[in-house]
Amino acid sequence: MRPVRVGLLGLGTVGCGTVDVLRRNREEIIRRAGRAIEPVAAAVRDPARPRSCPVDGLRLTTRPEEVVADPAVDIVVELIGGLEPARSLVLAAIERGRHVVTANKALIAHHGNEIFAAAHERGVMVAFEAAVAGGIPVIKAVREGLAGNCLRQVAGIINGTCNYILTAMREEGAEFEAVLAEAQRLGYAEADPSFDIDGIDAAHKLTILGSLAFGIPLQYERVHVEGIRGVSRADVAFAAELGYRIKHLGIARRTGRGVELRVHPTLVPARELIASVDGVMNAVLVEGDAVGTTLFYGAGAGADPTASAVVADLVDVTRALTADPGNRVPHLAFQPDALADLAVVPMAEVESRYYLRMQVEDRPGVLAEIARILGEEGISIEAVLQKEPAAGAADVPLIMLTHRVREGQVERALTRMRGLACMRAGICRIRLESFE
Amino acid sequence: MRPVRVGLLGLGTVGCGTVDVLRRNREEIIRRAGRAIEPVAAAVRDPARPRSCPVDGLRLTTRPEEVVADPAVDIVVELIGGLEPARSLVLAAIERGRHVVTANKALIAHHGNEIFAAAHERGVMVAFEAAVAGGIPVIKAVREGLAGNCLRQVAGIINGTCNYILTAMREEGAEFEAVLAEAQRLGYAEADPSFDIDGIDAAHKLTILGSLAFGIPLQYERVHVEGIRGVSRADVAFAAELGYRIKHLGIARRTGRGVELRVHPTLVPARELIASVDGVMNAVLVEGDAVGTTLFYGAGAGADPTASAVVADLVDVTRALTADPGNRVPHLAFQPDALADLAVVPMAEVESRYYLRMQVEDRPGVLAEIARILGEEGISIEAVLQKEPAAGAADVPLIMLTHRVREGQVERALTRMRGLACMRAGICRIRLESFE
Numbered sequence: 001m002r003p004v005r006v007g008l009l010g011l012g013t014v015g016c017g018t019v020d021v022l023r024r025n026r027e028e029i030i031r032r033a034g035r036a037i038e039p040v041a042a043a044v045r046d047p048a049r050p051r052s053c054p055v056d057g058l059r060l061t062t063r064p065e066e067v068v069a070d071p072a073v074d075i076v077v078e079l080i081g082g083l084e085p086a087r088s089l090v091l092a093a094i095e096r097g098r099h100v101v102t103a104n105k106a107l108i109a110h111h112g113n114e115i116f117a118a119a120h121e122r123g124v125m126v127a128f129e130a131a132v133a134g135g136i137p138v139i140k141a142v143r144e145g146l147a148g149n150c151l152r153q154v155a156g157i158i159n160g161t162c163n164y165i166l167t168a169m170r171e172e173g174a175e176f177e178a179v180l181a182e183a184q185r186l187g188y189a190e191a192d193p194s195f196d197i198d199g200i201d202a203a204h205k206l207t208i209l210g211s212l213a214f215g216i217p218l219q220y221e222r223v224h225v226e227g228i229r230g231v232s233r234a235d236v237a238f239a240a241e242l243g244y245r246i247k248h249l250g251i252a253r254r255t256g257r258g259v260e261l262r263v264h265p266t267l268v269p270a271r272e273l274i275a276s277v278d279g280v281m282n283a284v285l286v287e288g289d290a291v292g293t294t295l296f297y298g299a300g301a302g303a304d305p306t307a308s309a310v311v312a313d314l315v316d317v318t319r320a321l322t323a324d325p326g327n328r329v330p331h332l333a334f335q336p337d338a339l340a341d342l343a344v345v346p347m348a349e350v351e352s353r354y355y356l357r358m359q360v361e362d363r364p365g366v367l368a369e370i371a372r373i374l375g376e377e378g379i380s381i382e383a384v385l386q387k388e389p390a391a392g393a394a395d396v397p398l399i400m401l402t403h404r405v406r407e408g409q410v411e412r413a414l415t416r417m418r419g420l421a422c423m424r425a426g427i428c429r430i431r432l433e434s435f436e
Numbered sequence: 437m438r439p440v441r442v443g444l445l446g447l448g449t450v451g452c453g454t455v456d457v458l459r460r461n462r463e464e465i466i467r468r469a470g471r472a473i474e475p476v477a478a479a480v481r482d483p484a485r486p487r488s489c490p491v492d493g494l495r496l497t498t499r500p501e502e503v504v505a506d507p508a509v510d511i512v513v514e515l516i517g518g519l520e521p522a523r524s525l526v527l528a529a530i531e532r533g534r535h536v537v538t539a540n541k542a543l544i545a546h547h548g549n550e551i552f553a554a555a556h557e558r559g560v561m562v563a564f565e566a567a568v569a570g571g572i573p574v575i576k577a578v579r580e581g582l583a584g585n586c587l588r589q590v591a592g593i594i595n596g597t598c599n600y601i602l603t604a605m606r607e608e609g610a611e612f613e614a615v616l617a618e619a620q621r622l623g624y625a626e627a628d629p630s631f632d633i634d635g636i637d638a639a640h641k642l643t644i645l646g647s648l649a650f651g652i653p654l655q656y657e658r659v660h661v662e663g664i665r666g667v668s669r670a671d672v673a674f675a676a677e678l679g680y681r682i683k684h685l686g687i688a689r690r691t692g693r694g695v696e697l698r699v700h701p702t703l704v705p706a707r708e709l710i711a712s713v714d715g716v717m718n719a720v721l722v723e724g725d726a727v728g729t730t731l732f733y734g735a736g737a738g739a740d741p742t743a744s745a746v747v748a749d750l751v752d753v754t755r756a757l758t759a760d761p762g763n764r765v766p767h768l769a770f771q772p773d774a775l776a777d778l779a780v781v782p783m784a785e786v787e788s789r790y791y792l793r794m795q796v797e798d799r800p801g802v803l804a805e806i807a808r809i810l811g812e813e814g815i816s817i818e819a820v821l822q823k824e825p826a827a828g829a830a831d832v833p834l835i836m837l838t839h840r841v842r843e844g845q846v847e848r849a850l851t852r853m854r855g856l857a858c859m860r861a862g863i864c865r866i867r868l869e870s871f872e
Contacts, residue, residue, distance in 0.1 A: 021726045025586050031651055032583050099762075116767040125762045129581070135727035137581020143769040145565070145573020148457055148747025150464050155871060214778060215467055215770030222780040235793055235864055238835045242819060244791075246866065258779030260786050267791050267837075267868035273733060274871060276712055285871055290457045291571035291744035293871065294734035297709060298727060308727035311584025320761045326535075326561045328756065328764070331552040333579040334651030342650060343694030344658040350696050355680075355703050357671055383678060399674045401703075428671055430682065432703035435591060435710060435721055435729060 003036035004318045007073035007098075009064045009089055010080040011042045014103055014130070016053035017303030018077060018310045023054075029311070031338035032330070033318040037311070043067045043080075052303070068093045075317055077310060078102040087111050094118045094126070099321075101313040103130035103306055109204035109220040112211075125320065127313035132205045133158055133282045135305030136298040137312060142212045142286060149288025151213040153253040158205045160280035160300045161196035162228050162248035164188045166265075167278040170240065175233045188280055198227035199248070199263045206250030209284070210261050213252055219261075226264035239267050245275040348408035353382070353432040356400045358417070359425040362389045366422045367398070373420075377413040379405045395424040401432060439472035440754045443509035443534075445500045445525055446516040447478045450539055450566070452489035453739030454513060454746045459490075465747070467774035468766070469754040473747070479503045479516075488739070504529045511753055513746060514538040523547050530554045530562070535757075537749040539566035539742055545640040545656040548647075561756065563749035568641045569594055569718045571741030572734040573748060578648045578722060585724025587649040589689040594641040596716035596736045597632035598664050598684035600624045602701075603714040605672045606681065612667060624716055634663035635684070635699045642686030645720070646697050649688055655697075662700035675703050681711040784844035789818070789868040792836045794853070795861040798825045802858045803834070809856075813849040815841050831860040837868060 006022070008015050019039050022029070030036050042055070043064035061067065068076055068089055076093040078100060080086050086107045093100050094115070102108070108115070108131050119126040129139045133156065142154070157163050161183060168179040180197065183189035195201050207220040228248050239246050244267040253260040268275045273295055277283040282300030287293045299305035319328045330336060360366050367386070374381060385399040402410070414427055442458070444451050455475050458465070466472050478491070479500035497503065504512055504525055512529040514536060516522050522543045529536050530551070538544070544551070544567050555562040565575045569592065578590070593599050597619060604615040616633070619625035631637050643656040664684050675682050680703040689696040704711045709731055713719040718736025723729045735741035755764045766772060796802050803822070810817060821835040838846070850863055 017726075021584055025584060025725070028586050028651075029584065112767070116772070119767070120763065120772060123760070123762060126767060135582075136730060137577050140576060140581045141573050143765055144752060145576045145748055146571075146744065147468050147751040147769070148461060148465065148744050150461050155869070212769040215464075215768065215774060215776050216778050217775055218768070219780065224783045224786075230864065231866070232864065234833065235791070235866060238793060238821060238833070239791065239866075242791075242821060242835070242837065244868065249869070251869065254778075255781060255787075257785055258781040260781045262783065262786065265866050267789075267866055269870050269872075272870065272872050273709070273712055276709055287871070288744060289461070290453075290740040290747070292735045292741055294572060294732070296730070296732055298730035304726040305728055308582065308584050308724060311726070312581055315583040316580060320764065323761075324559070325756045325759075325761045325764065326559060327556065328761065329579055331548070331555070331562060332651065332654070333583070333648040336552070336556060338651060339653055340651050342652050342690075344655065345691060345694040345696045347660045347698065349693055350660075350698065351691075353703075355671070355675065355678075357674060385674060385678060397670065397674070399678070401678065428666065428668065430667070430671060430675075430701050430703055432680065433591070433685070433687065434705050434708065435723070436705075436708050 001035040001322065003038040004321065005038055005040045005072055005074050006314065007067040007070055007076050008039060008042040009067060009076065009078045011044045011051060012079065013303045014306045014310065015042065015079045016051055017307035019053045021304065021307040021311050029315060031334045033315045034322045034335050035318060037314050037318055040072055041067050041070055064089050065092065068096060068098065073098060075099045075101060075314060078104055083107060083110055090115055091118055094122050094124055097122060097124055099125040099317050101127045101310055101317065103310055105131040105201065105204040105208065109207040109218055112218045125317050127316060129313050130306050130309035132208050133284055134300040134302065135308040136282060136284065136296050136300065137309065138284045138296045139212060141296055142209065146286060146288050146291055149290045152287045152289065153251065154209045154213045154284060154286050155249050155251045156209065156284035157247055157274065157277050157282050158250050158284065158300060159196050159202040159248060160282060161189045161193065163277065164280045165197065165228060166231065166246055166248060169233055169236045170245065173233060173237065176229065176231060197229060199225040202248065202250045202263045206252055206261060206263055209250065210252035210259065214254055214259055216259060222261055224262040228265050231265050243270050244268060245270050247275065348406065348411065350407050351404055352407065353404050354402045354410050355430045355432050357428040358398045358423060359395050360398050361422040361424060362394055362396045369420055369422060370417060373413050373416045377409045379409055379413055437471040437758065439474040440757065441474055441476045441508055441510050442750060443503040443506055443512050444475060444478040445503060445512065445514045447480045447487060448515065449739045450742045450746065451478065451515045452487055453743035455489045457740065457743040457747050465751060467770045469751045470758045470771050471754060473750050473754055476508060477503050477506055500525050501528065504532060504534065509534060511535045511537060511750060514540055519543060519546055526551055527554055530558050530560055533558060533560055535561040535753050537563045537746055537753065539746055541567040541637065541640040541644065545643040545654055548654045561753050563752060565749050566742050566745035568644050569720055570736040570738065571744040572718060572720065572732050572736065573745065574720045574732045575648060577732055578645065582722060582724050582727055585726045588723045588725060589687065590645045590649045590720060590722050591685050591687045592645065592720035593683055593710065593713050593718050594686050594720065594736060595632050595638040595684060596718060597625045597629065599713065600716045601633065602664060602667065602682055602684060605669055606676065609669060609673065611669045612665065633665060635661040638684065638686045638699045642688055642697060642699055645686065646688035646695065650690055650695055652695060658697055660698040664701050667701050679706050680704060681706050683711065784842065784847065786843045787840050788843065789840050790838045790846050791866045791868050793864040794834045794859060795831050796834050797858040797860060798830055798832045805856055805858060806853060809849050809852045813845045815845055815849055
């Protein structure tokens with residue numbers, strides 16, 4: 001089947017990320033979507049500007065209308081941001097029967113009602129997973145995965161710049177201005193940061209989440225918006241002393257009096273999961289009457305994470321264009337004839353770090369005997385914890401953490417160690433993994 | 437449009453939860469799916485047994501084949517669990533052209549390949565979101581939301597019983613056997629708990645996640661499985677001392693040598709988000725080349741959370757049966773003609789708790805003046821933090837946390853407090869919310 005052809009409006013950070021992901025994961029995407037998805041054209045402001053992605057095979061133009069009108073383009077991906085000309089271009093694409101994928105939260109929050117009506121009328125698809133919380137598929141979760149619930153609330157850390165600043169204020173005990181300057185230097189905040197730190201970006205996303213949760217029209221102008229300029233180092237410290245962390249949250253909540261739509265700094269109990277979401281990461285908590293409280297965590301911005309959401313939308317549209325409705329998504333994610341028979345690694349070949357707990361005789365030389373065996377099996381030790389013997393006891397617990405090693409090596413070492421005269425009981429071995 | 441009619445195989449905890457959710461959220465589901473979803477028949481072992489849900493309007497039978505053969509049934513929901521007769525009934529339903537929704541992880545892990553082939557052949561849908569991590573829509577996330585990624589690994593806390601036991605061992609410093617007995621008393625562990633605590637249930641779920649992530653056939657027999665019987669109180673304590681927590685994880689990881697599929701107790705750095713997932717809660721971490729690390733958190737079992745996933749699948753199937761492929765899911769989750777214009781609550785009417793920070797004169801009577809104003813405005817104080825004055829300073833910071841109150845009351849109180857002679861600077865007010 002011929003590839004689905006994509007025209008991009010904008011080839012900046014996210015545009016280049018999208019081209020990169022589409023090319024890098026081309027085979028994986030064919031296995032999932034049943035056909036290739038190919039970027040074929042892109043509208044840019046300056047064709048001569050160096051890009052972070054290869055542009056070979058892409059028709060570059062300075063006129064976005066050309067991409068929209070290009071009969072070779074099946075799906076238009078709008079990544080120029082802002083309200084105009086994004087709105088006019090998206091409406092023109094719809095008018096010409098193109099499907100549209102966009103990452104533009106401002107556009108959806110302000111003009112979504114108009115855009116969706118036009119798409120409905122013209123019978124084309126408009127997808128916008130990347131508009132909220134970057135790579136986290138939270139629009140899909142709320143719209144489909146939790147569709148059986150009466151939702152009570154959505155509360156999200158949905159602006160990475162604010163979360164980065166508040167996290168750094170806590171960890172470094174620094175004032176807002178100092179951290180903002182640092183964030184700007186690191187590229188986590190714009191030169192003009194007001195869109196982020198005054199809460200406008202979060203309010204766009206909350207507008208969308210509120211509509212998805214409660215089935216109300218998009219109404220950005222009704223969201224109460226506060227940013228984080230008023231939060232001082234003292235507040236962050238006092239909150240910590242009282243057992244709280246300050247997070248910039250967007251909250252959409254159903255109450256007996258109506259729907260609350262608000263964006264503001266918020267104290268959250270430090271023990272709650274959402275309070276542990278730090279740095280530039282995003283998280284959205286969704287509470288439903290059946291499911292209870294769920295939380296969706298991930299990167300909310302950046303070239304690749306945002307591209308992850310854009311490409312997921314492209315796969316969604318492609319699947320809808322390609323498959324019969326009932327088999328839109330393959331049962332096991334990949335097309336049945338594209339299943340791979342990757343080898344399953346035997347456990348002895350698996351690499352991990354290890355926690356080893358032994359009960360050993362309390363005499364000089366014991367640690368050396370054990371360390372020698374580990375060394376001979378090529379296992380290096382990262383940490384040792386040896387406790388005082390209990391009163392009157394002749395043996396002590398000895399705990400070791402190893403560096404990364406193959407399980408087979410550990411098993412050989414354990415067999416030898418079990419034979420040592422100093423061993424007073426079985427050896428407990430638990431694997432150790434880190435995911436960040 | 438006529439309702440989509442559902443026949444249930446099994447009317448135990450999850451079956452009754454499904455009937456409850458379908459009836460309780462009937463209107464919300466119509467708004468989302470475009471038509472009603474109605475339970476019409478259920479196969480049970482003992483029709484006389486009391487149920488936790490109303491059975492009026494449900495045709496009860498002791499013969500599941502009757503539900504499968506019932507021409508009035510569009511979708512068969514299989515909730516009897518185990519391999520047989522579940523497998524034969526699901527295959528019979530497919531043969532007769534019924535769509536199938538199942539929560540049966542053992543069935544999918546062992547016979548999914550056969551079932552999906554039959555469904556493909558016959559052109560019917562088979563959905564199984566409830567089979568992994570209960571209410572968390574992680575199958576949808578992996579299969580669709582992250583479809584642009586080359587996935588590197590999936591790692592999940594996917595058995596609530598194990599997580600409950602390991603959490604309680606840490607929090608109470610108790611031994612495995614004592615906590616297991618307590619879990620059985622509370623209904624978090626079965627009378628015969630081996631399916632959970634020996635890792636079999638988690639291995640079923642990991643089998644499914646591994647296939648979805650890497651596009652490999654379901655191969656339960658190749659999963660390395662260890663349970664938590666070997667984890668002692670001492671290990672939990674030593675791990676904590678070294679900065680780790682012990683979690684029972686299912687890990688599917690792509691490596692240069694193939695795919696690792698393993699289920700076992702694992703030390704995880706205490707600062708990582710997945711280490712904070714406690715009690716019966718589940719969480720699945722998914723790492724992709726574009727999105728980076730994401731995490732999906734929620735209830736992994738129980739009547740209502742599992743029903744949330746079953747009903748989401750029913751909505752999915754209904755949307756596919758009802759809409760044209762391009763408009764399967766409404767843009768804003770609800771059908772365009774079903775949008776509600778719920779009132780947005782004015783900020784003065786919003787209820788919250790509040791953090792107030794003041795800089796006040798350091799003399800007797802100041803706290804009383806402030807407390808009097810708060811009291812008169814109906815605001816009760818939950819905590820007060822008053823610090824020593826800095827050396828040579830004539831004023832001190834005073835921090836208060838209020839109970840839940842309307843924002844308008846706080847604003848009135850703040851206006852009055854700002855007029856007090858003892859106030860030395862502006863008052864900082866930050867809202868406080870709890871989500872658990």
